[in-house]
Amino acid sequence: MAGHSVTFTHALCRAPSRSVTDGLRAEDRGAPDADLFAAEHAAYVAALRKTGAEVTVLPPREDFPDSVFIEDPALCLNGVAIMLRPEAQSRRGEAAMLRPDLIRLFPEVRDLAGDGFVDGGDILCSDTEVMVGLSARTDAAGVAALRPIVEDLGYRLRMVETPPEILHFKTESSLLDPDTILASPRLAATGCFDGYKVIETAPGEEGAANAIRFNAPVFLSNGFSQTADRLDAAGYEIWPMPTTQAALLDGGLSCMSLRYSPLSGV
Numbered sequence: 001m002a003g004h005s006v007t008f009t010h011a012l013c014r015a016p017s018r019s020v021t022d023g024l025r026a027e028d029r030g031a032p033d034a035d036l037f038a039a040e041h042a043a044y045v046a047a048l049r050k051t052g053a054e055v056t057v058l059p060p061r062e063d064f065p066d067s068v069f070i071e072d073p074a075l076c077l078n079g080v081a082i083m084l085r086p087e088a089q090s091r092r093g094e095a096a097m098l099r100p101d102l103i104r105l106f107p108e109v110r111d112l113a114g115d116g117f118v119d120g121g122d123i124l125c126s127d128t129e130v131m132v133g134l135s136a137r138t139d140a141a142g143v144a145a146l147r148p149i150v151e152d153l154g155y156r157l158r159m160v161e162t163p164p165e166i167l168h169f170k171t172e173s174s175l176l177d178p179d180t181i182l183a184s185p186r187l188a189a190t191g192c193f194d195g196y197k198v199i200e201t202a203p204g205e206e207g208a209a210n211a212i213r214f215n216a217p218v219f220l221s222n223g224f225s226q227t228a229d230r231l232d233a234a235g236y237e238i239w240p241m242p243t244t245q246a247a248l249l250d251g252g253l254s255c256m257s258l259r260y261s262p263l264s265g266v
């Protein structure tokens with residue numbers, strides 16, 4: 001069953017900067033190649049558009065090497081943009097930098113009170129529930145500030161734990177349809193998806209879980225053939241995508257867009 005948590009009329013992206021080579025990474029496996037990153041990003045934007053969505057691509061920002069990962073400084077929920085507060089030092093200015101664009105694109109922009117931290121990569125939304133994973137980037141104070149905004153927009157907020165070895169909650173999970181989650185076995189084992197149907201990634205393919213269901217297709221990073229088979233067997237239409245350069249910076253498919261429908265209702 002498709003629902004408004006997987007159908008979108010719009011997406012907002014930001015082109016990668018040349019400075020993306022300085023992006024944050026937990027483990028240095030070499031800097032990404034800026035040209036190849038741009039090519040992979042262009043393929044991603046083209047695929048979003050191919051589903052019928054209107055995609056706005058903001059210009060690159062050299063002063064923010066990780067700003068291509070536009071999912072982290074904001075959350076779009078029920079037609080409203082919510083400014084978040086990324087924790088990483090080099091990303092702290094990203095929300096303020098993005099805010100004028102969101103004011104231009106959304107009828108309403110809300111701000112997080114207090115000084116807690118929340119990264120969009122830790123937020124997974126279904127039709128009725130917003131799951132927020134505590135992580136190295138998202139703290140309880142940030143979640144407490146987000147809760148009244150989310151509840152006011154008609155959603156339930158549930159705070160869950162992200163295992164310490166996982167950067168963001170959605171690094172290893174994604175929504176396939178309003179009742180079904182794709183997750184790595186280690187994240188699913190925490191029990192946070194109880195009540196949902198869970199499809200686990202195949203052994204050694206944890207990175208496949210940072211997928212996005214965007215309208216009809218599920219975008220899945222290249223190289224995860226066993227997980228692709230599982231999704232295919234479950235009836236999902238898979239669109240394989242190259243994400244080799246984002247992966248060098250611990251990023252993936254969800255991180256590179258804000259997905260929304262201006263007039264969606266709960």
Ligand code: CIR
Pocket residue numbers: 023024025066069071072088091120121122168170171249250251252254255
């Ligand atoms: C960072 O460490 O913040 C970036 N290099 C990667 C952010 C990935 N974003 C995401 O999972 N939502």
